[in-house]
Amino acid sequence: MEEILSEYYGLNQIRLTPLEGYDSINFKVETKGKTHVLKQYPHSDATQELLHAENRILVHLSKLQSIDFPKPINTKDGKELVLREGLIFRLLSYVEGDFLGNIEHTPRLLKSLGEFLGKMDRSLLKCHEASLTAKEMQWDLKHFMANEKYLKFIPDNKDRSLVDYFFLQFLENVCPHQYELRKSLIHNDANDWNVLTRDGKVSGIIDFGDMCHSWTVNEIAIAITYVMMGKEKPLEVASHVIEGYQSIFPLETEELDILYYLVAARLCTSVCNSAYAKTLKPESEYITISERPAWRLLRKWLGINPIKCRDAFRMAAGYPKVNKPKLREQLKKRSTNLGKALSLSYINPIQMQRSAFQYMYDGQGNTILDAYNNIMLAGHCHPKVVRAGRQVMARLNTNTRYVFPEILAYSETLLSKFPQSLDKVFFVNSGSAATDLAIRMALAYSKKKKIMVLEHGYHGNTRVGIDISHYKYGQGNNLGKQDYIVEAPMPKVFGSGLKDDGSAGKHFAQETMSRIDGAKGKIATFIAEPIMGCGGQVPLAKGYLKEVYPKIRAQGGICISDEVQVGFGRLGDFFWGYEMHEVVPDMVILGKPMANGHPIGAVVTTSEISESFAQGPEFFSSFGGNPVSCAIGHAVLQVIQEEKLQEHAKKVGDYLQSLLVELQQEFLEIANIRGMGLFIGVELLDKKGNPNTMLAHRVKNELRENYILIGTDGPYDNVLKIKPPLSFSEKDADLLLHQLHKICNDLLN
Numbered sequence: 001m002e003e004i005l006s007e008y009y010g011l012n013q014i015r016l017t018p019l020e021g022y023d024s025i026n027f028k029v030e031t032k033g034k035t036h037v038l039k040q041y042p043h044s045d046a047t048q049e050l051l052h053a054e055n056r057i058l059v060h061l062s063k064l065q066s067i068d069f070p071k072p073i074n075t076k077d078g079k080e081l082v083l084r085e086g087l088i089f090r091l092l093s094y095v096e097g098d099f100l101g102n103i104e105h106t107p108r109l110l111k112s113l114g115e116f117l118g119k120m121d122r123s124l125l126k127c128h129e130a131s132l133t134a135k136e137m138q139w140d141l142k143h144f145m146a147n148e149k150y151l152k153f154i155p156d157n158k159d160r161s162l163v164d165y166f167f168l169q170f171l172e173n174v175c176p177h178q179y180e181l182r183k184s185l186i187h188n189d190a191n192d193w194n195v196l197t198r199d200g201k202v203s204g205i206i207d208f209g210d211m212c213h214s215w216t217v218n219e220i221a222i223a224i225t226y227v228m229m230g231k232e233k234p235l236e237v238a239s240h241v242i243e244g245y246q247s248i249f250p251l252e253t254e255e256l257d258i259l260y261y262l263v264a265a266r267l268c269t270s271v272c273n274s275a276y277a278k279t280l281k282p283e284s285e286y287i288t289i290s291e292r293p294a295w296r297l298l299r300k301w302l303g304i305n306p307i308k309c310r311d312a313f314r315m316a317a318g319y320p321k322v323n324k325p326k327l328r329e330q331l332k333k334r335s336t337n338l339g340k341a342l343s344l345s346y347i348n349p350i351q352m353q354r355s356a357f358q359y360m361y362d363g364q365g366n367t368i369l370d371a372y373n374n375i376m377l378a379g380h381c382h383p384k385v386v387r388a389g390r391q392v393m394a395r396l397n398t399n400t401r402y403v404f405p406e407i408l409a410y411s412e413t414l415l416s417k418f419p420q421s422l423d424k425v426f427f428v429n430s431g432s433a434a435t436d437l438a439i440r441m442a443l444a445y446s447k448k449k450k451i452m453v454l455e456h457g458y459h460g461n462t463r464v465g466i467d468i469s470h471y472k473y474g475q476g477n478n479l480g481k482q483d484y485i486v487e488a489p490m491p492k493v494f495g496s497g498l499k500d501d502g503s504a505g506k507h508f509a510q511e512t513m514s515r516i517d518g519a520k521g522k523i524a525t526f527i528a529e530p531i532m533g534c535g536g537q538v539p540l541a542k543g544y545l546k547e548v549y550p551k552i553r554a555q556g557g558i559c560i561s562d563e564v565q566v567g568f569g570r571l572g573d574f575f576w577g578y579e580m581h582e583v584v585p586d587m588v589i590l591g592k593p594m595a596n597g598h599p600i601g602a603v604v605t606t607s608e609i610s611e612s613f614a615q616g617p618e619f620f621s622s623f624g625g626n627p628v629s630c631a632i633g634h635a636v637l638q639v640i641q642e643e644k645l646q647e648h649a650k651k652v653g654d655y656l657q658s659l660l661v662e663l664q665q666e667f668l669e670i671a672n673i674r675g676m677g678l679f680i681g682v683e684l685l686d687k688k689g690n691p692n693t694m695l696a697h698r699v700k701n702e703l704r705e706n707y708i709l710i711g712t713d714g715p716y717d718n719v720l721k722i723k724p725p726l727s728f729s730e731k732d733a734d735l736l737l738h739q740l741h742k743i744c745n746d747l748l749n
């Protein structure tokens with residue numbers, strides 16, 4: 001180094017200090033009164049060309065007033081680069097100042113960062129460098145998708161899904177605009193350790209090694225990503241920068257509107273590259289420490305509604321927010337076109353726009369924590385599930401009269417979740433269709449006509465579904481009970497005066513068995529949910545099914561477990577609800593979470609029952625078992641396994657129940673907490689012990705006003721229903737309880 005500095009630059013008596021560098025080896029060079037930076041690169045013609053281009057740009061930028069850039073210093077004989085021993089050397093002036101990372105980010109400083117970048121980018125519009133236009137690198141956000149190859153190096157499956165979600169959102173929300181976005185040369189790495197400040201304002205920038213010809217907006221996207229790290233209110237921080245940038249070099253609304261996804265893309269680029277780097281240097285603590293702020297911001301970013309971000313950034317840039325459809329108008333349209341029999345949740349209905357894992361985003365920019373929609377088992381818009389659907393839909397969608405791999409792979413994996421006796425599956429398109437088919441099969445097999453149901457049970461919306469759902473036919477409108485229905489009381493321990501040690505189960509079983517006897521051997525099937533959802537999250541009393549199932553079978557009927565609500569690992573301790581009752585049904589009904597919101601359902605049964613059904617006409621469902629649905633259903637099973645969602649449901653569910661029990665100590669009205677895993681019910685009574693329907697409604701609606709979704713149900717609608725997507729975390733449970741506590745305090749104290 002010393003030789004080169006002396007021979008080519010005439011610098012002697014120097015002090016050399018190594019500096020951080022990404023793709024070069026850098027030294028601070030101090031001589032009497034002057035400081036420089038010597039950079040060393042491995043030689044290649046491409047690098048040489050790029051460095052010449054970079055130098056030309058630095059010379060151009062050095063004409064800007066009151067801003068500092070590294071200035072190229074030529075050798076004694078006027079050369080820009082020194083080529084020696086397979087290396088390239090280059091000398092630059094040293095830019096003085098405090099790093100942005102070392103000083104407090106005041107609004108003034110942040111605004112000046114925007115102004116600085118605005119001046120630089122505006123000036124860069126005049127530069128054209130073919131080598132930089134041709135440069136391709138994965139740190140250029142327009143090539144963000146190139147980082148997908150690193151996804152596999154992210155060791156935690158949930159973390160990987162989070163990053164994958166943003167890859168998918170980039171495809172959906174950024175890529176369609178890619179050919180309309182302005183392009184220009186940008187610095188491309190205005191991070192805290194490249195930006196220099198003086199007197200509380202940004203004064204300079206170094207390290208042009210990542211410079212590229214990219215979407216102009218990427219400059220600001222990258223800059224705000226870094227200043228938002230570790231901040232309580234990232235949108236406010238970013239808004240100051242945008243305001244400053246806008247005052248010099250206005251952004252367009254199309255650019256501002258995708259910033260949310262560009263920020264996420266930068267964070268994902270960073271964590272993907274760290275994950276890959278860790279495979280090369282597994283012992284490096286530096287990588288782990290340096291990637292932490294990016295992960296933190298990425299998780300926080302998911303909690304920000306993209307619409308809120310879009311509005312905030314538009315406002316910061318002086319543009320109006322995007323006009324949103326008025327709720328009143330939408331409600332009017334709804335009532336014009338849709339039947340009144342459809343209901344809407346909450347006094348204040350929600351205009352839903354988007355969703356991600358445990359969050360839903362409304363049209364007003366609010367983020368809503370979803371503690372209710374169990375259908376989204378793997379999490380809203382889970383990337384693995386969405387990708388499965390996209391891919392197969394783009395390739396083949398057909399029906400079960402042809403041979404295709406998806407149905408074979410899926411049915412094999414699905415059946416592996418059941419005991420050996422349950423070895424045949426029929427695919428349909430909903431839980432209701434599954435119920436309908438199950439009942440048809442049960443009647444065909446048993447050659448009997450009567451169906452035994454539990455009071456307050458619900459099994460579907462078809463004609464048969466309603467006939468066997470006391471929850472529906474037992475209510476108003478005089479639907480009434482069909483002759484072929486035999487009812488059994490709901491085996492609910494709470495309020496029975498009995499204990500759940502088997503005695504309550506025996507008590508209810510006795511009553512049920514006497515009704516079975518009363519039906520004189522004509523019961524074709526007994527259908528029950530292991531924990532009754534619509535009945536108010538009521539687990540059937542322990543031992544109940546163990547007594548009832550044999551009795552049904554003894555008189556020639558079969559037993560159906562409706563797993564539509566509780567199946568697929570939600571219960572934590574069990575994958576299927578019947579397992580908690582230590583029985584094996586003859587038939588199982590599946591639906592809801594089975595494909596994370598994609599409409600599928602299934603009946604799983606024995607070979608014997610399936611065989612008898614085959615004696616009748618062909619069973620055909622146009623859509624049931626199509627390749628797209630099967631691929632999606634299969635992806636859900638894979639996510640459950642990869643992300644250990646069943647174990648997660650147990651851990652978070654137990655934690656949530658423990659918090660609820662604590663709350664119960666404070667409020668008498670919380671009469672009973674029940675359920676398992678992330679399928680929980682909270683029964684509310686008034687001080688006299690009567691169902692507290694009013695309180696349940698107020699709690700539900702108040703929670704909604706605080707952007708948390710739960711439901712209510714049960715015969716008196718006095719039970720809070722909590723059954724979130726399984727991406728719901730302990731932190732989310734804390735937030736739910738915090739709000740519940742506040743609401744109970746307000747309403748009850």
Ligand code: PMP
Nearest residue numbers: 430431432458459460564565591
């Ligand atoms: N069974 C149970 C236990 C249910 O809760 C439901 C839906 N709430 C169904 C069946 C019917 O499913 P779907 O609405 O998907 O047809």
